[in-house]
Amino acid sequence: MTEADRVPPGIDPHVPSVARMYDYYLGGRENFAADRAAAEQMIELGRRMGNDAREIALANRAFLGRAVRMIAESGVRQFLDIGAGLPTQDNVHQVAARHVAGSRVVYVDHDPAVLVHARALVAGLPDVAVVEGDLRDPGAILDDPAVTGHLDLSQPYAVLMLAVLHFVPDDAEAAGIAALVRERLRPGCHLVLSHLYAGNATEDAARAGRQVYAGTGAGGLATRGHDQIAAYFDGLEPLGPGVVPVADWAPEAAPGGAYDLVRPGILAGVGRASR
Template sequence: MTDEQAPPGVDPTVPSVARMYDYYLGGKDNFRADRDAAEQIVRLARDSGADVREMARANRGFLIRTVHHLAASGVRQFLDIGTGLPTQDNVHQVARRVAPDAKVVYVDNDPIVLTHAQALLAGSPGTYVLDGDVRRPADILRDAAAHLDFGRPVAIVLAAVLHFLPDDAEVAAIVATLRGALVPGGHLVISHSYVEPDEGRPERMGEAQDVYRRSASGSIAWRDRDTVRGWLDGLELLEPGVVPVQHWRDDAPHPAPGLDKGGVLGAVGRLRG
């Protein structure tokens, strides 16, 4: 995608985390500024022994497996917040391979994400795209209620989005609001970047934060397992608990180079009846 193709209201010189993530996954829906910023992150991670592209692929695999599992468990409604640019095996595609009647609401605030998602989902009944910001969860729940029945189980997906919010108290409040919308049988799916406590690499992390500060998100944060587990208080934590995403119910595990000291944590909580 060239800078000349930027839709109105989009500054192609400001990196977008959604388009950077698209680049990590090998996508083409990104501008030069996105690619340059993403390559800086790739280099910083590599200098620390990590692989950002592998992290992105592992996170995507986690999302696919969780949605498949929840659909197979009877969940028929999904709210995907911070969905990012469409790629292969989007939430509605995975869910509908198991449950053709599944309803999915996608939420994002990136104009290019919204444009691409609306084009992809045109003529796809039961699938909706909303312009919304994770920082305003009550607004998201209100708007999503036009399409989902929150009196029945909903799976709320927060995949690789909360780590772009640096304020711990704000994130806890966001998750609490969304968790409060669940009824028995509802689920909360979370993935979030982390590093092991003894692998802080403060210099590299500081440089990575500088890159993300220049992006539209404005920040990135790393949090630990206890923090992620705390967001799921009051929910039944599905096995294997809070683990690196590549270890969450992968029936065909493969070596994950560059993910042994950090990467992305994943967890799924269920509200019991």
């Protein structure tokens, strides 16, 4: 089968997709030449800043596993993954099922290719649903009958937004999205979030990264500082070490440690609603 034969209807393979670029970082095969070319530009840019984009992507995926395991073992059985991206190994429902039975998961994305692959992956799994939705309108996602019909949002649940909020370039809009999600969290609910971190990246490097992602379907990219990212958890009880580099976040890690907040990369955190 040629690459052209793998293109789903309605997909332009010549426009890079952030989901397929991420798949490429993770070593997947659900990507096209345009995705690989754009991803390689980011890999080279990261290399010049002393980072490995592939390692950071893999660390972000491993963070998802640690966070979901911790939340599942705490007794939460419902997960809403917004901006889920292309299915790969150790998806949310697989991690949760390994640690506790009976978890229910909803994957949300607006990319048609992601929806096709995700629905194929979970076909026949009664505890898993795939819903079309836009990160920029989290209220519509939380009120969607397809979501509320699968999850009981009157009971504790976890919202996951991993490596997606940085595709909302406007700072106020990104903060508003996080705030609305927080407002809807009941006691015992969790927010799991990771986000591209500016660190000591030069403006030239940041601009180059934005230019790469300007050519994708997402249309933009924002790197933000530690305080901006930490503010997405305002009012929540921080778990583990707080907001730290994604490779360092672990449930048992202590806050206030000597974490590298100099190099750019991805920061991650988990917060729990207590009121």
